[in-house]
Amino acid sequence: MKDNTSIKFFGLALWKWFSMLILIYVFIAGWLIPLNPGIIKVAPESIKAGESVVLEVTGYNSSFVSDTAQVRAWLRLTGDTVIKAQHVQVWDNRRLTASFYIPSVFPMRQEAYPLTLILDHDTDGTSVLPNAVFATPAENQNPAEMALWFSDKVEHVHVKSGIQFPFRNILSETIRNTYFHVPMWFTMILLFAVSAWFSLQYYRNGQIVYDQKSVALIRVGILFGILGLVTGMLWAKNTWNAYWSWDVKQNMSAIALLIYAALMVMRSSVEDQMQKARLTAGYNIFAFALLIPLLFIIPRMTDSLHPGNGGNPALGGEDLDNTMRMVFYPAVIGFILLGLWISQLVYRTEKLK
């Protein structure tokens, strides 16, 4: 938090320039790197087994026209159980129709069979839409058609080269929010952690500056927490269909914010300066101790809409591939530095008073 000793450039500490540069990079790369081609919509949604169907497929960022003969399509039941499209007709870059014959018998018995649509194209690579269509069982079943399920395989698929973010069904472009929503929480947690550290320092030394520093960090931490909550609600409305789904992580982060808000209320109700500082330090350390189970343990113990809960952390697999890491980690560093910068300004203002 001390600015006197650091190396300066145009009168501003280097790490502050660094945070600005990183955030500029994050905003540019996070917005401009294109998404992988994907499938947005398939119509009709439900089909009948034992009949021929024509599926209208709407692609995203796709370029079907570039090599019309090379577009292949499959409907997958499970694993290698697939049927290949008999004919694929490309209309434009984003629209094609694929005709399938759905066999009247299935390898297993269910009330309805969810089928995954797979497209492969040498310029776009492979696109997958899980549960694209639901097939209902046929009235007249012909056991001889069972072989159709195993006659084709999804093979010789292409991978699109170049730098792009993964296309995820439902999320689509909002996958970019990973660089703006998630770092808010990382920043909040780090600011609260540093604040708890200063509270400990206050207990050890009893100097009022540590109290001022920890309070400035809490203030900005709450700001970033509220930002995380609001951006999360906006994102949730458009992907989970509700601003607030009473998801465990939503609830716990709201509780954590309320705990810190209560700290600020309690602080303003105490008149004596020393008592105020001592109470704040004690409360702050306990609040941070509570933050860890609230944000890291409880969400992992139950099911959650957030990725990576009910088990493993979220920073892996399809939710965060290597291209996304190149933007996500700088975003986290940039927003943390920005948070520290703002809290330093708040602290210096408080000190002047």
Place this chain on the structure above:
Amino acid sequence: MKIRKLDKSYHIYGRFVQMKNLKAVLVAVLLIVVQLAHAEGAVSSDFISSIGKIYVVAGVCLVILITLFFYMYQLDRKISRIEKRYKND
């Protein structure tokens, strides 16, 4: 006692007059934002989910930038007030 009270209210009013223009601008911006939010509610999912829901990302970025800038604005005002007090002393 009465004079002090009057003084205080005058003080607040004086600050309000100073900040009047900025406040008007701020209120206008907030109104526009609210209007836009309502408009989005009316047009609803079609606009928001167009171009792969990119407007959700735009909204998230705007929320972050507007909030941070507003916070900086308030901080700036606080510092100006302190500077003024220093000058008067």
